[in-house]
Amino acid sequence: MQNTITVGLLGLGTVGSGVIEILRDHQEQIQHKTGCAVTIKSALVSDLSKPRELSGSTTTLTERYEDITRDPDIDVIVEVMGGIDHTLTILLEAIEHGKHVVTANKDLIAEHGAELFEACQKHQCDLYYEASVAGGIPIIRSIMDGLASDRITKMMGIVNGTTNYIMTKMAQDGVDFDSVLKEAQELGFAESDPTADVDGLDAARKMTILSILGFSMPFELKDVEVKGIRNISLDDIRYAEELGYRIKLIGIAENDHAGVSVSVEPSLLPVSHPLSSVNDEFNAVYVYGDAVGETMFYGPGAGKLPTATAVVSDLIAVLKNIRLGTTGTAYVQPQFPHQLKAKSEKLTKKYMRMQVLDEPGVLNEITHAFAEYGVSFDQVIQRSTDDENTRELMLMTHLVSEDDFEKAKHDLEQLAPVKHIHSIFRVEGGQ
Amino acid sequence: MQNTITVGLLGLGTVGSGVIEILRDHQEQIQHKTGCAVTIKSALVSDLSKPRELSGSTTTLTERYEDITRDPDIDVIVEVMGGIDHTLTILLEAIEHGKHVVTANKDLIAEHGAELFEACQKHQCDLYYEASVAGGIPIIRSIMDGLASDRITKMMGIVNGTTNYIMTKMAQDGVDFDSVLKEAQELGFAESDPTADVDGLDAARKMTILSILGFSMPFELKDVEVKGIRNISLDDIRYAEELGYRIKLIGIAENDHAGVSVSVEPSLLPVSHPLSSVNDEFNAVYVYGDAVGETMFYGPGAGKLPTATAVVSDLIAVLKNIRLGTTGTAYVQPQFPHQLKAKSEKLTKKYMRMQVLDEPGVLNEITHAFAEYGVSFDQVIQRSTDDENTRELMLMTHLVSEDDFEKAKHDLEQLAPVKHIHSIFRVEGGQ
Numbered sequence: 001m002q003n004t005i006t007v008g009l010l011g012l013g014t015v016g017s018g019v020i021e022i023l024r025d026h027q028e029q030i031q032h033k034t035g036c037a038v039t040i041k042s043a044l045v046s047d048l049s050k051p052r053e054l055s056g057s058t059t060t061l062t063e064r065y066e067d068i069t070r071d072p073d074i075d076v077i078v079e080v081m082g083g084i085d086h087t088l089t090i091l092l093e094a095i096e097h098g099k100h101v102v103t104a105n106k107d108l109i110a111e112h113g114a115e116l117f118e119a120c121q122k123h124q125c126d127l128y129y130e131a132s133v134a135g136g137i138p139i140i141r142s143i144m145d146g147l148a149s150d151r152i153t154k155m156m157g158i159v160n161g162t163t164n165y166i167m168t169k170m171a172q173d174g175v176d177f178d179s180v181l182k183e184a185q186e187l188g189f190a191e192s193d194p195t196a197d198v199d200g201l202d203a204a205r206k207m208t209i210l211s212i213l214g215f216s217m218p219f220e221l222k223d224v225e226v227k228g229i230r231n232i233s234l235d236d237i238r239y240a241e242e243l244g245y246r247i248k249l250i251g252i253a254e255n256d257h258a259g260v261s262v263s264v265e266p267s268l269l270p271v272s273h274p275l276s277s278v279n280d281e282f283n284a285v286y287v288y289g290d291a292v293g294e295t296m297f298y299g300p301g302a303g304k305l306p307t308a309t310a311v312v313s314d315l316i317a318v319l320k321n322i323r324l325g326t327t328g329t330a331y332v333q334p335q336f337p338h339q340l341k342a343k344s345e346k347l348t349k350k351y352m353r354m355q356v357l358d359e360p361g362v363l364n365e366i367t368h369a370f371a372e373y374g375v376s377f378d379q380v381i382q383r384s385t386d387d388e389n390t391r392e393l394m395l396m397t398h399l400v401s402e403d404d405f406e407k408a409k410h411d412l413e414q415l416a417p418v419k420h421i422h423s424i425f426r427v428e429g430g431q
Numbered sequence: 432m433q434n435t436i437t438v439g440l441l442g443l444g445t446v447g448s449g450v451i452e453i454l455r456d457h458q459e460q461i462q463h464k465t466g467c468a469v470t471i472k473s474a475l476v477s478d479l480s481k482p483r484e485l486s487g488s489t490t491t492l493t494e495r496y497e498d499i500t501r502d503p504d505i506d507v508i509v510e511v512m513g514g515i516d517h518t519l520t521i522l523l524e525a526i527e528h529g530k531h532v533v534t535a536n537k538d539l540i541a542e543h544g545a546e547l548f549e550a551c552q553k554h555q556c557d558l559y560y561e562a563s564v565a566g567g568i569p570i571i572r573s574i575m576d577g578l579a580s581d582r583i584t585k586m587m588g589i590v591n592g593t594t595n596y597i598m599t600k601m602a603q604d605g606v607d608f609d610s611v612l613k614e615a616q617e618l619g620f621a622e623s624d625p626t627a628d629v630d631g632l633d634a635a636r637k638m639t640i641l642s643i644l645g646f647s648m649p650f651e652l653k654d655v656e657v658k659g660i661r662n663i664s665l666d667d668i669r670y671a672e673e674l675g676y677r678i679k680l681i682g683i684a685e686n687d688h689a690g691v692s693v694s695v696e697p698s699l700l701p702v703s704h705p706l707s708s709v710n711d712e713f714n715a716v717y718v719y720g721d722a723v724g725e726t727m728f729y730g731p732g733a734g735k736l737p738t739a740t741a742v743v744s745d746l747i748a749v750l751k752n753i754r755l756g757t758t759g760t761a762y763v764q765p766q767f768p769h770q771l772k773a774k775s776e777k778l779t780k781k782y783m784r785m786q787v788l789d790e791p792g793v794l795n796e797i798t799h800a801f802a803e804y805g806v807s808f809d810q811v812i813q814r815s816t817d818d819e820n821t822r823e824l825m826l827m828t829h830l831v832s833e834d835d836f837e838k839a840k841h842d843l844e845q846l847a848p849v850k851h852i853h854s855i856f857r858v859e860g861g862q
Binding site: 018022025026028029030032033130136137138141142145146147148149150151216274277289290291292293294295296297298299300303305306308309310311312313315316317320324326329332335 | 463573577580647720726728730734737747748
C-alpha cells in the first residue's frame with residue numbers, strides 16, 4: 001500500500017493557505033486515520049514574485065499548471081483557485097493524467113459537474129466537492145451517505161453568508177440595504193462587486209448542486225428561478241415581523257409527482273422555523289425526507305478554515321480510496337430524468353406590498369382582481385402613509401399557483417388606484 | 432461482483448418493521464445506488480405465534496438465533512432487538528461466522544463497543560451503528576467523515592427525546608414534571624419505566640459513543656457524570672427565563688489540554704443558543720471543531736422511520752463495501768490514551784436556588800462562604816416566599832472549579848440560615 005500521498009495545489013489564496021495549515025497542524029491525526037502521510041509537492045500561483053509566508057514548507061511554487069497536472073508524482077489535485085473555463089481545462093487535463101480531484105469550486109461544479117464526472121469515470125478518478133456548498137457543513141456527505149436510504153422531497157437552505165449577514169443586520173439594526181452592504185464590504189464580508197451574492201447567483205449555484213444530488217436528477221443552473229435581495233426594504237422587514245415572520249434569502253428545492261422546482265428568492269419564514277434563527281454569515285440547510293422527516297445542518301458557510309476543513313476531509317476520503325484501491329467508485333449517475341414542474345403546478349403563498357389611492361372601494365377592487373383567479377387572502381394590513389392621498393396595503397395570500405398569481409398581478413397593475421407595487425416575496429410555512 | 436445481498440434481521444419490533452418498509456419502498460433507489468438488490472431472508476422474533484403483518488414478504492421467521500447467525504447465505508445482520516448481554520453473545524457469534532453487523536443498539540455499543548470492534552477487525556467484518564445516537568441525524572458519519580480533518584474540542588447534545596419533550600412541555604405549558612411525565616407515558620413518548628430516560632442514563636450512553644469517536648479516545652459509560660431531570664421545578668424554569676436562559680438536559684463533552692470531561696445534566700442555556708430552540712422530542716448535536724468552528728446537526732432522535740433510515744443508510748454503506756471488497760476497514764483504533772479531567776480543572780458556571788432565613792446579614796454570610804474559595808457571582812435574585820420567615824435566593828456564579836464549588840457548597844450547608852438547597856444546575860454559554 002502507498003504510504004505517502006502527494007498533492008498538487010491549484011491556488012494559494014485564503015482557502016489554499018488554510019489547507020496547508022490544517023494539513024500541517026493535524027498531520028498526526030490524519031496519518032492515524034488514513035495510515036499514510038500527505039505531502040503538498042507543488043502549488044500553482046498566478047504571480048511567483050508575490051511575497052508569501054510558507055516557512056519550513058517544501059512546497060514548490062509554479063505559474064505553469066502543467067508542472068502540476070503532468071507531474072507523475074502527484075496523486076491528487078486540490079483546486080482552490082476558483083474560476084470556470086480555464087479551471088475546467090486544467091482539471092480535465094489533470095484527470096486525463098489520472099489525478100484525483102478535490103475542489104471547493106461551486107461555480108465549476110454547478111456549471112460543468114457532469115463533464116467532470118464523466119471524465120473521472122473514464123479515468124477511474126475520484127471527484128469530491130464538499131466545500132462547494134455551505135463551507136464547513138458536511139451537507140453533501142449527509143445527503144449522499146447519511147440519508148442514502150431516504151427519498152428527499154424538499155431542501156431549504158440559507159447557503160449564502162453575505163446575504164444572510166446583510167439581512168440579519170437590516171433586521172436587527174434597522175439599517176437599509178445600501179448602508180449594510182457598504183459596511184459589509186468594509187468588513188470584508190462582501191466582495192467589492194457583490195452581484196453574484198446579492199442577486200442570488202451564488203446561492204442558485206449551490207442549490208443546483210444540492211438538487212442534482214438530493215433528487216438524483218440532472219439539473220442545470222438555468223433551471224433555477226432567481227431573485228436577489230436588492231429590493232427588500234426595512235418596511236417589508238417590519239411588516240414581516242408584525243406578522244410573525246422573518247425575511248431570509250432562501251434556496252428552495254422541491255420534488256413531487258409533478259416534477260422539480262428550484263428557486264432562490266427572499267422568503268418570509270415563521271419566526272419559529274429553525275432557519276429563521278440562522279443569523280449573520282452562518283449557513284444552514286434544511287432537508288425533508290420521506291422517512292426521516294425534517295433534519296437541519298448548521299454551520300459556517302465560508303471562511304478560510306471552515307472551507308479548508310471540508311477540503312481536507314474530502315482529501316482524507318480520497319486517501320482512503322487510494323489505499324483501498326476503490327477510487328472512481330463514489331459517483332452514481334442520476335437515477336431520474338430531468339422533469340421541471342409547470343408554473344400551474346407550483347403552489348406558494350405570496351406577500352405583496354403596494355401603494356394604493358385612498359378612495360372608497362379600492363380594497364374591494366383589488367381583492368376582486370385576485371378572486372377572479374381563485375386567490376384568497378390569509379392576512380391584510382392597510383396603513384396611512386406620509387402622502388394623505390395614498391395608503392399602503394400589505395396582502396398575504398393563501399396557496400396560489402405561479403400562473404394564477406401572475407395573471408392576477410397583471411390585472412392588478414391595470415387598476416387605476418394601484419399606484420405602485422413595492423415588493424412581492426414568497427411565504428414559506430405557517431398556517 | 433455479488434448482485435444480491437442477503438440480510439438477517441434480529442428483532443421485528445417498531446424499528447425492524449420500519450427497516451422492512453424502507454427496503455421495500457426505496458428498493459429501486461437502493462439498487463440504483465449500490466448496484467445490488469437486498470433480500471431479508473429471515474428474522475428473529477421472540478414469539479412465532481404472535482400475529483404479524485408481513486404481506487407478500489418472503490422473510491422466514493424464527494425463534495432460534497442460530498438459524499440466522501449460522502446461515503451461510505446471510506451476509507449482513509441487522510440488529511434492532513435491543514438488550515445487552517444476550518445480544519452481545521449473538522452478535523459475537525455472527526461476527527465469528529463472518530457476518531457484517533448494522534445495529535441501532537446504543538446500550539450495547541456504549542458498553543461493549545470495543546469488544547465488538549475487536550471481533551470485527553479479527554474477522555474483517557463491518558460494524559455500523561449510526562442509529563444508536565440521535566436516530567435519524569447522521570451525526571456519527573458527520574464526525575467520522577465530514578469533520579475528519581478537524582480536531583473536535585467540544586460536543587453538546589440534546590440526545591434524549593423523552594426528556595426534551597418533558598422539558599419543553601414544562602416550559603411552554605407551565606405543567607410540573609410528574610404531570611408531564613404521566614401525559615408523555617399516555618402518548619407513548621415515555622416508557623412505562625422512564626428511569627433510563629429521565630435519570631440521564633440513555634443520554635450518557637450516547638455521549639459515551641460520541642466521545643470515543645469525536646475525541647478518538649477510549650472512554651467508558653462510568654466516566655460520564657450523570658444527573659437527571661426529576662428535580663427540575665417550574666420555579667427553576669421561571670428563574671432561568673427571567674435571566675434569559677432555558678433549561679435543557681444537555682450532554683456536554685469537552686476535550687482540552689487537561690483531558691476530557693463528559694457529563695449529562697440539566698443545564699441553563701442562553702435563549703439565543705441554537706440548542707435552546709430545539710423543542711419537543713427533537714434531538715440536536717452541537718459540534719465545535721478547532722478549524723470549522725461551530726456546527727449543529729438537528730433532526731428526529733427516535734421513531735420508527737427516522738431510526739430505520741439510519742439503519743438502512745448503514746446497510747447501504749456495508750453493501751458498497753461488500754461490492755468493493757473493502758469490508759472491515761472503516762474502524763480506526765482510538766489515537767489518544769484515556770485521560771479524564773481532574774475536578775480541579777473542570778470550570779463551569781453554576782445556578783443555585785435555595786431557601787434561607789429572612790435575617791439581617793444572611794446574604795453576606797452566604798457570599799462569604801463562597802468567597803473563601805474564590806467563587807464570585809454573576810447574578811443574584813432574592814424573593815419573598817409564602818413563609819414570611821424565609822426568602823428564596825437564586826445565585827448564578829462566574830466560572831468555578833468543581834472542586835471549589837463542592838467545598839463552598841459543603842460550608843454553605845453548615846450555615847444555620849440556609850434551610851434548604853432546592854437545586855443546582857450547570858450554566859452554559861452567556862457572558
